[in-house]
Amino acid sequence: MKKYNFYAGPSILPEFTMQKTAEAVLNFAGTGLSVMEVSHRSKEFIAVMTQAQQLTKELLHVPDGYSVLFLQGGASLQFLMVPYNLLNKKAGYLNTGMWASKAMKEAKLLGEVVEVASSKAANFNYIPKNFEVPADIDYLHVTTNNTIFGTEILTDLDVPVPMVADMSSDIFSRPVDVSKYDLIYAGAQKNLGPSGATIVIVKNEALGKVNRVIPTMLDYKVHIDNESMFNTPSTLAVFGCLQTLIWLKDQGGVEAIEKVNAKKAEVLYGEIDRNKMFMSTVPDPADRSRMNVTFVMTPEYVELEKEFNEFAKARGMIGLPGHRSVGGFRASIYNAMSLEGVQALVDVMKEFEKSK
Ligand SMILES: *Cc1c(COP(=O)(O)O)cnc(C)c1O
Numbered sequence: 001m002k003k004y005n006f007y008a009g010p011s012i013l014p015e016f017t018m019q020k021t022a023e024a025v026l027n028f029a030g031t032g033l034s035v036m037e038v039s040h041r042s043k044e045f046i047a048v049m050t051q052a053q054q055l056t057k058e059l060l061h062v063p064d065g066y067s068v069l070f071l072q073g074g075a076s077l078q079f080l081m082v083p084y085n086l087l088n089k090k091a092g093y094l095n096t097g098m099w100a101s102k103a104m105k106e107a108k109l110l111g112e113v114v115e116v117a118s119s120k121a122a123n124f125n126y127i128p129k130n131f132e133v134p135a136d137i138d139y140l141h142v143t144t145n146n147t148i149f150g151t152e153i154l155t156d157l158d159v160p161v162p163m164v165a166d167m168s169s170d171i172f173s174r175p176v177d178v179s180k181y182d183l184i185y186a187g188a189q190k191n192l193g194p195s196g197a198t199i200v201i202v203k204n205e206a207l208g209k210v211n212r213v214i215p216t217m218l219d220y221k222v223h224i225d226n227e228s229m230f231n232t233p234s235t236l237a238v239f240g241c242l243q244t245l246i247w248l249k250d251q252g253g254v255e256a257i258e259k260v261n262a263k264k265a266e267v268l269y270g271e272i273d274r275n276k277m278f279m280s281t282v283p284d285p286a287d288r289s290r291m292n293v294t295f296v297m298t299p300e301y302v303e304l305e306k307e308f309n310e311f312a313k314a315r316g317m318i319g320l321p322g323h324r325s326v327g328g329f330r331a332s333i334y335n336a337m338s339l340e341g342v343q344a345l346v347d348v349m350k351e352f353e354k355s356k
Contacts, residue, residue, distance in 0.1 A: 004299045004341045007124035008147055008170065008292060010192040012336045016250075017193065017243040033326060035239050040232050043154070048239050049228055052175045055245040056075070062178050067224045069200040070238050073328050075099070075168045075187040078198060081181060082141070084218050087111040088210050096153075097201065098325065099166060108214070118141065118224040124149040127287045131158045145170035148323040150294030150330065153332050158182045162206065168333075170291050171199065171277055172248060173335055174258035191291070191334045193241035196197055196234035226291055227266040227353035248335065257335050264342045265290040271346040275353050276303045277308075281326055288315070289345030296328030301356075308352055315348050 005012040021035075028035035029044040038045055040324045053068040062068065064221055071077075079102055089111055093104045095118035107113045114137060117128035124146060140163050145152045147169040154174070157163065162182035168303055171186040176185065189195035196354060202220055216222055222230050224253060251257055272278045275332050277340045283293045305328065312320055322330040 002315045002344075003316045005219065005318050005319055005337075006333070006345070007304065007333045008330060008332045009187070010195050011190055011319075011332050011334055014244055014247040016247040018239055020238070020243040020246075021240045025195045028239075030198070030265060032323075033196055034234055035288045038235070040229060045235055046227075046229075047353075048235075048242055049233065052238055052242040052245060053228070055242070056199065056201065058177055059172065059245060060176055060201070065205060066178065066201055066203050067220075069202065069220070069223050070228045070233055071198045071223060072196065072201055072234055074195075074198055074248060075166055075185060076102065078166070078185040080109070081105040081218050081220070082139075082185070083107040083110040083214070084137055084214055085207060085210060085220050086164065086182060088110050088138050090114060090134075090137050092116045092133055092140040094128065094131070094140065094142045096116075096118060096127060096143050099147065099168070100143040100262050101142070103141055103143070103166060111138075113303075119151075124151065125166065125282050125287075126284055127151050127153055135163060135327045137161055137213045141166070145173075145286050145291050146352075147332075148330075149326060150282050150289045150292045152289035152291065154286075154290070163202075165266045168331075169334075170289075172245075172254055172257070173261050173291060174312050183247055186239060188241050190232070190332075191336075192244050196237035197241055199241070201284050225281060229330045244336075251335075260339060261333075261335065264337065264339055265293065267339065267346060268293050268331060268333065268342050271349055275349050277304070277353050278349065279354070281328065289333060291334055293333060294321075294322055294328065298328075304356070311355075312345070312348050314327055315344075315351075317345055317348055 024035040056068045087110050090116045095115050102111050117131035119126050119128050130245050140161050143166045156177045164183045167184050168186040169190040185200045188197040272280050278295050279298050282288045320329045322328045
């Protein structure tokens with residue numbers, strides 16, 4: 001039976017990425033050695049790192065004056081690195097979920113944090129709008145896609161200060177105006193590659209403005225000056241990320257994949273809205289994530305939750321149970337999930353409805 005992977009992260013990757021990575025584990029770039037055992041300073045691996053950086057710039061149309069880094073420590077370390085490098089006095093945070101809250105916690109270690117708005121009182125089931133952004137903050141931090149709560153900010157906000165964005169779960173899913181951001185970061189394991197790599201896109205000019213001593217490994221400048229090779233990078237993970245970027249370019253880039261993502265979301269939310277057994281956890285359609293589709297059973301059918309999960313699992317649908325803070329289900333339909341995969345899930349939802 002075909003398996004469909006709806007895990008939130010680590011999560012589905014293109015078959016191409018798996019195939020190429022498997023080959024390189026046995027014989028990397030014709031070296032006769034595994035990508036796992038080749039020096040990161042070899043010309044073959046340097047070519048991988050350089051190409052991954054270049055393709056990122058090309059696909060996201062990154063303007064001149066920005067650097068692309070592949071670091072370690074996950075998005076969670078970026079929660080700390082960002083304020084270490086960019087927060088002088090005061091920063092603003094839009095609190096749209098658990099990851100945003102965790103980012104705020106770290107920033108508070110280094111300066112004043114203004115929570116510009118929060119949807120916490122509604123269990124983060126919407127994106128706050130029309131909030132005021134103080135003009136005197138060093139940056140506004142946003143989480144563009146809230147992986148746990150299934151909400152997404154689908155357009156780049158217009159604010160009077162530079163933005164910093166956690167794009168862990170929607171980077172490369174649509175075009176982004178990078179010039180509006182001083183920094184964008186993302187753990188690779190949602191939409192890009194194996195866990196172990198973290199991508200950072202940073203405006204060079206934004207650095208060097210804070211008055212604190214920055215520990216070497218937390219200093220973006222150190223990593224920029226050393227081409228992401230200050231210490232050993234996660235070579236295998238970076239190789240995997242590169243394969244996904246090559247695949248994405250072949251699909252027509254972020255402009256083309258956005259259309260597919262919009263269609264997938266339309267099909268799945270359409271069924272959730274139509275099927276009497278299910279309902280979205282995000283009331284406003286404008287706030288619904290195209291990457292993580294969260295839904296629950298309607299009150300009348302809520303006792304069938306376990307049964308539906310078993311029913312779906314028996315038909316190849318893997319990783320559907322929602323995060324414990326939301327419950328219900330979460331179908332993560334990242335770039336690598338095909339429309340056919342989404343349709344297969346919709347068919348299972350219809351079949352379950354008919355069976356009752
Ligand atoms: C998964 C996730 C994180 C945490 O990523 P790690 O790489 O595990 O640290 C942070 N932010 C968002 C939006 C996420 O989806």
